[in-house]
Amino acid sequence: MRASFLLLLLLAPAAFADEPLSVDATVLLFDDGLADVAPDDTVFPAVRRVEALLWSYSLSQQLRASAAFDIVRIAARPDDLTELTVTGKIAISNGQRIAVDIVARDSLGNAWLSQRFEAESGDDDALIAEVARSVEAEVLAKDTATIRRIREVALLRYGVRLAPTAFGDFLSEDESGRVTVERLPSRDDPMVARLQRVREATFLVSDVIDEKFRELGSEISNVYRLWGEYLAQNQDYQQENLRRAEASDSLYKEGTFEAYKRVYDVYKWHRQTVQEQDKLAVAFGNEVNPRFAGIDERVEELLTWMDSKNAEWYRLLEALFEVETRRETL
């Protein structure tokens, strides 16, 4: 996009319509939690990464279906545009249990929800549905004034980043990230209208990134479903191995070949089950990692492009504000 076009966009008239009282939410890609995994834990990085994407994707889909939300996007990094940001971190996913730590924070910096959700492995759909219901309940519990305020603050926060000279006085932020509204711009402030237009343009990029993640989520959900079926079957095998181990003592006379072979075989079956799982986890990574690499590259390109555009918006908005305030002073 060329600078002249950006300038035209900023100078065009804008209507300042009343906004509907639902919120826009951004679901940040879940933290896969791999940094906190103990070396002895059996955790497969590729599987965790897929879980982080799919659970973010699933949560965003469920929030989209709720009337409490206007637009819900998946994003790779936090931004100043968002009215409500939902972050998640996978705390446990070990084949037996899953747990995610969820925080939903509004544009004022208030945490609406900070909670761990847990379920048995394989019940991830139910777990994410519970997260979605909890986030939705928090939105529905807020009064109209609160919703309107977080919408206004989200726009002003974006303004502070892009045109600090024009918007810097409207908000203050304490050390903990809590935002206080010092004053509000008038409804016909031309800078606000420009800011809204710039935000719409930025949202287009956010939508492209969101779409990329959705495509990937849709692509790999089938592989992950197969993995879940395999894990369930694998657990059955291990239960069977345990049953065999417990039954071994009474089957054969001590010191016989049959008794030794039985003990050895039970260990062998257990190790083969574990090693097959390791092998399939590598195969899982071989299948999904190239897809992640592809999207990582594309998202990085888009974010870099957006950063460069933001720098350009910053320069233009600051220049326009200076021109207008100088004209008013004269």
Added chain:
Amino acid sequence: MTGSLSRYGLVSALLLIAGCASVEQPLPVVEQPTMAAELGGAWERDFARDDDVNATLQRAYRVLARSLSDQQRYGGAGPTGLPAGEAQSLVALARLVELITRPSVLKITQTDDRVLVHRKDDFSLSCDFSAQGTVSERSVFGAEYCAWQGTDLVSLNVLPGGLRVEHRFTVSDDGHRMRVITTASAPQSRTPFSLRRFYKKFEEPAPAYDCVETFSMKRVCSTSELDL
């Protein structure tokens, strides 16, 4: 080379017998900053050099009988032959070792901190040296220990009931031959049973296709670079 391997094998087997006295004693931790030998590659059995199971069993019998005889003599009683339980247990261990050492090919992958010995119809012996200590795997089904002892790689499986299976891998100086001594011991037998298997390194033919294992599509192969 053969002679030195055999002599070393005898000493090693005796040390193994001594080392197996305590059932719960894992392998000693030997500080080994790097891999002490290169085992990686494909190895095929050299059947001509292998121990004969029956001859080895007879030798073990004689050793055990002599040991019992000495005990009885010093205890004041005359020799009466092997007790039935001892004999049965020794034969059982010999059959187990023979079964375990049956694969004619071993494929070993070795990295900076890991050795994996792939065996047909059996689990892969796994030696992970990335963590401190010698335990590679432990569960209710048993434990797997690994250590370098000199330039020998020793893998020990300690199984429920005190059954222990140890593999000692020794590679010749030129890296083309390998000897594996497999020893089984159990509380029911005062004598462990050891068997030597010999291997020659061979080059596997290069694959004609570029293949990758995937989860949902199994093995995917192509004559050109794969694009998943």
